[in-house]
Amino acid sequence: MNGTAAALGEGLVGRATELAAITAFLDAASTGESGTLLVTGDAGVGKTVLVQQACRTTGSAPWIFTGAALPLASMTVPFLALRSAFRNAPGMDGVAHLLHGVSGASRPDVPVMIDAWLEDVCARRPVALVIDDLHWADVSTLDVLMYLIAGPSDRRLAIIATVRNGELGDGHPLVRWLADIRRLPRVVWLALGPLDRIDTGVQLAGLLGAPPHQSLVQEVFTHTAGNAYLNKLVVAGVQPDSRHLPAGLPDDLKAALLRSWTLLSPPAQALTQLLAVAGRPLRARDLDAVMAAKDGTPAALPLLHEGSNAGILDCGPDATHWWFHHPLIAEALLQRLDGDARKHWHAAFAALHEDSLAGAHEPDFQDLAALAEHHHFAGHVQEAYVWALRAATAAGNAGGTAEMVRLLRRALTLRVQLPDASETFEDLWSRLRTATAESGAQTEELEAVEALLALIDGGARPLDAAELLVRRTLLRHATGRAFMDLEDTRAAVRLAAVAPDSWQYALALAESAHAGLWHGSPGAAEQAGEALKVAVAANHPRALSYALTANAMAALDDDRAQDCQELAGQAVTAAAQSRDFWAYVHATLWRANATASWTSQRYADLMRAGRAQLLALGAPHAYVAKLAADEASSYLVIGRWRECAEALRAAHGSDPGVMADVDSRLTGARLAALQGRTAEAEAHLARADELYAAKAEFLNLGFDATRAEVCLAAGKPAAAYAAALDGATAAGMQPTMCEWLIPLAARALADLVSRDRDEGLPPARHLALLNGLVQRFPQVLQEAGDTSEEYQHQLAALNLLYDAEVGRAKDGGNYARTWRDAADALHLVSFRWEETYACWRGAEALLLHAHAHRTEAAALLRRGLDLAVELQATPLKEQLADLAARARIDTTTPAVPDISGQWPDLTPREREILGYVIAGRTYSEIAQALVISEKTVSSHISNLLRKSGATNRLDLSRLATRRAGAAQRPPDG
Template structure:
């Protein structure tokens, strides 16, 4: 495998630490200390791309010479990589560039000549010499590199070589060369491992142009094991919305995977194909036995070593088992077999497995699983079914829950072909349901619950049906199908009511109360109390946990947070006892809700502690992911964006399930929008909306507010207003982030009103909408029952933000003071993004309304800039730099803010457009005049004309108008971007 050429965002995903390491290495060389770095890793892992990106960094100002060694089989070209590298070297008078002998020519003193020439180059500028694919280097190149590595320590020379793991045998001359340089000073080693699952998903997002489906991420990761090059090949040509890989792998991928395999002898190729059908690491004795059953009696061990020398397979650490260096090789080899040959070989492995198990009293579950798979692939239906059941039970006992689930799913499918099977369909579905619950496979569990409801008679077994109905409602909720269906809960209560002393009755009552509390059902608190009494009488820990949490929710909504917190704390114990991870997650969240606002450090800490508790109990990742996503949202709200990113890595590091995926995507969308990564923000939001089709019903999620924020960041205030209003008008309990909704709606109207004024239109209709909004909702929303000191400060800040936006919409001259007060309130409430935003609006308003406020404007501007840079809120950084340039306020920046580009405003002459560019850049009249070789009076005349034509009140207003128009409507803007009334 190869082909690491071409560097884009997809090529260096997940390599920030390694990039930093390379950057430090190059910086050391630039500072005058020679050094050598060997970057190793599997083929396709991204070595070349990483080194190229580091060397291309503006931070390294030296020359970069890059050459690649090639796998030439029939000839040797001495100094091949160095010839290629030195082609781009500069020439000087009296150039001492050495002459490198060609093949067949007598050798000269090339190492000394190159070293002398390198001294000359390094005396002028630092040099980075990069040699790619060192495993194919000729001995002449290795000699030169050895001489350079042993050269002066004080010259600014960085030597970087990339090396493939397993690229050469143990007796290859390169091994001795590597051993020799290990003993030399200033030698560094950097090993690149494969990408993890999360970084694989990020790379796919770059390649597909949108956030990928988790099912696709999982399949790609299983196929490629995180190899960046193979990730690129395996999704080549896929639609951006693909959920699964195609059955047939791409031809380019097969070619890359099989490049080395095709160099093997015919016997070695056939043996590796046979091994691929084996499906797992096998001892050489088993491989020999199956080969013998197939009629082959060759030297199997010699053929295995041949394949190992070619980098196709490898032996285990103990040297007892053999398998492929990369799992994709086995899959590609299997696909290359015809169906008959593949089936025959599976039958041979099944035969060997059966004879082996006959001599084992307690066969290991891996052998049973493999045997079940071979029987299935061979078409042995009876044996495949029976062995699947046996293997699934063994896997469950050994902790192999994923294998247990897979095999049970197969047994369910095979059961229909076996009318005489001893197990009933209901028994199989019940086993499948339990396995799915243990693994957090909520889609599979929902399928099993649906099947069990069809199989179970509600007249004969009402309690079982009641329990299944409640669980189905919870699973439909957690997979985004429906928000806590009260009809299901009511039916469950009626069925379980036939036995009021049953735990199922308490369970159903508790979840009916839970659903009702979200929708402001007046009977919900009473149902919660009835559920708690029934659960206590039943003694069932599962029912007790749900009932306690329902009462915690009721107490909090009634304004009794201490009682609510105590009830939720009590609920955690029985949830853990019952190993009901949904119940434990639910109890933890409501304990946190009763402790502090979710937009706080305290809430994040409780989510983290709850996640650790779940992990200690062996919780599936789906529940951990939801907890980590909520933790990320809390960190984000208070401006701790780095901690937010770490929590998102936990959430998305494995399959998060629908609920965890949506919660994480919404947090990721907010973070990306604030930091100016608009495409990423929109992709995350689109993925969240796709997962939860009825998103408006899910009051526990922040769809409305996040959608409004993302749309505002895209300069689409009309749809943003509609999104905010959708959340404002939601029935029942207000949605998560309800506090943001009214300020966001007012912000959208303010943007629209300003745009109308800029276009010479009346904002009267928009102001009428604003008047109606303020009349219907005079203060920002608050969540029920939350009254901590921090939350009170936050709601006060949002109320001030709401009113400041309203003042901006009206064009109030005194709006600046409102914005400064809002910034101060946001600071006190730890709402750091909103504080930075308020500083921008305050500075903008101050600079638009007279020079007497300039000192205050400069202070507010610098305050906002410092905070925005700390948050890496690049859009706000850009706006503040534009203001600073227009007002000629010194505002040094640690970040590269986007350069403001003046718009092509209609009606301007060429000279006026030219001068407008200087105005936006913050130049004085004198500077403009000097640059254009005209008088200051002429400049003044042109600017007066610009003010008159655009309707701007001053230079600051002119600059704002120009850059606002240049930004355009943003990606995906629709013609109907006005507000929905």
């Protein structure tokens, strides 16, 4: 569960806006702006929980009187909801007998007396009257509420009621009541909708205890349409690592769905079951036609209205088509029908649809799909196959690629039973491959490619086989099977070499070069150049894009960043022209790599721009999600965690595919670890491990650095050291986040050394490991190809962090200056998380080893605490606050002294800045306060040091403080 979800509590995922609205409503009422709020929504969307949470968190501390109406079928109890609300209310003696009497009679003076009593209570303290399930309220309760709602506008009374959709049939007393209060002032309506797909995933993470598979999220969301209560029921008993829901619905879920259905008349029950078999919205006359064969069957329309009044059915916007209020109701009803009955009705619907499609020039693909479904479930193999292929074609023409994939899979399954079918298996698999590529279903596309490779004779059709081998390499990479497999691409080159002028040969050369560059193979750059010549000659945009990107990668390896940018930019254009979105993402990443370090704002912005362009091109979500995941990782490393969370949310707006899912989970694990949600971090990392089997091979993902960071957050330094060392010593090119590996390894060893000393154990073994680390890695690791000044500054900052950790472990002298220098360097490169950590360690070092430096320690503590609060880095915030408390240091920001009448040799700006230095403010704080750059602050402080003769800021502050004190003392004599 993410931070927002945890703050809101279970059942309130995704309700921050609504919670704020109700809280604001309560707070306004507490100031004398009385009002009424009706919270409406389907059963199970969380109305009651939301209102309860708002009442608990409001700052106005009202008396909260909560009552609930009950669905009493056999009798009506007057004032039932008010009785429960006011049961223990103060001063109710005068009217209690009216509410709790046994006669059941409703007296006209009850509303007046309750209103007078509430007037007195509201004068003493704000009141919130909450009535749950107002749709079941008796008329007497509604009369009282109407009187209260129409009462004075300036008393401190908030009335909140929850109303369930689907409970208000014709003639329901609440229908007229709601129509009446709509005309009254100060009545507000809040419609509570279902959760979206992303918040459904967040809720499932809380319910299952671990981040769920995206396939499971998609299935649950498809079934429940985001209903929070149904989400909870549908995953009851599901394991956290499940990829799919089990067959059938849980008994509790079926009971909840069909509670209202069991109250329908038998004919209405039968009709709704028939509609469930239909599987789609239908008109009343369609249902009449299907039921016509049965004698004595009543007309469908009155039965449909009965289902609507019970909240089972809805009439669509066209006022003619009927369907279930919730999709799970149809599934639950289908499970109540035996197999023979279902087959019979499916055959009847198939006949109906065939009649309706007879003579249609261009049937709607939904009609075709429905017909294919009915034939399939009726057991009509030949008809189901034929109509599935027709429906798949229509779905593709209408842009319904996901539906096309489903129908083609159905056709492939049926084809096995039809030996005389005219379509070959290769035809069907080729169609499925095209459909999966267009929908971004990479796992399914890989399956189709594998099937085609098994069917095609590479000797007879070498170019087709070569192209399939290249695509298999990319898809195996995308789905975590293998990292840029050299074997397949080299085999593709050998096959396509029979046609050296072909685009397939250019493509095979390009991807063989791409894989070779990742693996450090000799001759890969030359092969990329050859691929580009062939692609240009073949004039094939798809092959050209891959060849250009391979050459861009080679250029960056050769420190030719400008060439890389130009080549990758051309590759992006060619990929867009060919609508090859893998190529588009690939080229976009390399163009960004040549433009800025991935650990920068600029890189994140490039990813965001690329994501927007992909959306404009109509790319499948798997590719959009990949850029969103990379955007998130860049925002995270520079401390822009809110933008990071937003990008992660965009990635998971639909199933992101395996590649983007892993990438985003690693970022999610880091964010959770840094903000103190260790269990969530470990769960994200575990899911990433599960999705990508060969983790160490995937050099473009920071598995090992993330694992080390999560282990440190979980208090497992030995595991953190092992993970960091694994990443640092892996064969091949350095992995993403390699720069963090050695500082993290040193931090883990420093923690182990500190633990040894705390427990009275000799730290020799861990110090020996540290010495070995320093000897083997005197500097942090760095990626090849990035020679930018920005990247060099980042390396310098991380090297300072590394040195400071080594000093902490060896405990040799005063290393506080190294921590302070590291904090300043990390600040300049916007590594906010590491800067916060360095502030803590620097303040700790100053207090432990340089007791005279309390002023500087206090400045570091304030700086670190400000950062920790902004980053919501709870563990570091607690460490900094604890250190300040133990050292008895006030971390509130000291006032800036006025020294305008002193230091006549200084300019007004220099005196102004000197005041901030005396107050212990950092460069950043001074720059923000004076609205100038940190570079300008540094220049002024250099002038101050020169004019005063001080050696550093601390000496300058002491000198200035002494002068100020001397100026305030009276003269001798």
